[in-house]
Amino acid sequence: MPRRTFLRFTRAQLLDQELITRYLLSLSPEQLHRDSSVFPKMASRPFFGNDAPLELEVGCGSAEQLCHLAHQLPGCNFIGVDIARKSLEKAIELAARLELSNIKFLHADFQHMTPLLIPQSLQAVYLHFPDPHLKPKCRKRRIFNQAFLDTLDSTLVPSGTLSVMTDVEEFFLDMLQIIEADPRFIKTHPERYLIGFSGTVRSHFQRLWEDYGETIYRFEYRKR
Numbered sequence: 001m002p003r004r005t006f007l008r009f010t011r012a013q014l015l016d017q018e019l020i021t022r023y024l025l026s027l028s029p030e031q032l033h034r035d036s037s038v039f040p041k042m043a044s045r046p047f048f049g050n051d052a053p054l055e056l057e058v059g060c061g062s063a064e065q066l067c068h069l070a071h072q073l074p075g076c077n078f079i080g081v082d083i084a085r086k087s088l089e090k091a092i093e094l095a096a097r098l099e100l101s102n103i104k105f106l107h108a109d110f111q112h113m114t115p116l117l118i119p120q121s122l123q124a125v126y127l128h129f130p131d132p133h134l135k136p137k138c139r140k141r142r143i144f145n146q147a148f149l150d151t152l153d154s155t156l157v158p159s160g161t162l163s164v165m166t167d168v169e170e171f172f173l174d175m176l177q178i179i180e181a182d183p184r185f186i187k188t189h190p191e192r193y194l195i196g197f198s199g200t201v202r203s204h205f206q207r208l209w210e211d212y213g214e215t216i217y218r219f220e221y222r223k224r
């Protein structure tokens with residue numbers, strides 16, 4: 001193959017097509033808007049062919065943490081959603097390296113996925129290092145808001161959990177205030193919130209910010 005032609009290939013084209021087919025589904029916003037019924041609903045059976053508990057990461061990026069969870073918990077299924085295709089390509093490489101059969105990735109904007117969500121289908125949701133959108137005029141773009149909690153109240157199973165982490169204190173306190181005022185959720189820890197993260201695997205962004213000496217803020221709530 002001439003070098004020039006080779007250089008035109010993207011990382012995704014260089015990834016084995018079989019891996020992409022195995023791990024990735026792209027949901028275009030136009031198609032979601034026009035006819036969402038062409039896409040599978042967010043449940044274990046349509047994606048994995050079984051009824052194992054399902055966990056979702058919104059904005060999974062390169063999904064180090066989600067892939068390691070999938071590796072540690074073979075009896076659970078995992079879906080990572082992200083709008084950035086390049087990060088998902090790294091996630092696919094990792095999932096393939098770990099030979100995971102219980103994880104899939106969706107290239108999609110989570111905010112357009114409401115038609116695919118179904119009641120009581122998720123055991124856990126992770127929102128780790130979401131974009132903070134600190135400028136007042138951008139705040140409406142935040143994923144975490146009252147509508148997000150309404151969605152979780154419907155889609156989480158009873159006692160299903162939401163884990164949130166960020167390094168941005170002001171943003172964290174905004175999210176904490178919203179969930180503390182919501183009687184449908186209760187925190188899983190005695191402290192008002194947690195500093196740091198006790199899990200065995202850190203996500204890409206957790207590693208990045210901790211290595212810079214930043215404090216990581218975390219809360220975990222469960223649906224009542």
Ligand SMILES: C[S@@+](CC[C@H](N)C(=O)[O-])C[C@H]1O[C@@H](n2cnc3c(N)ncnc32)[C@H](O)[C@@H]1O
Nearest residue numbers: 059060061082083084109110128129203204205
């Ligand atoms: C700072 S990264 C965090 C990645 C990962 N959770 C981690 O902890 O390393 C935030 C991610 O959220 C994704 N994202 C932002 N808005 C999104 C949306 N509406 N739907 C899906 N993903 C989104 C971005 O593309 C980015 O990969």
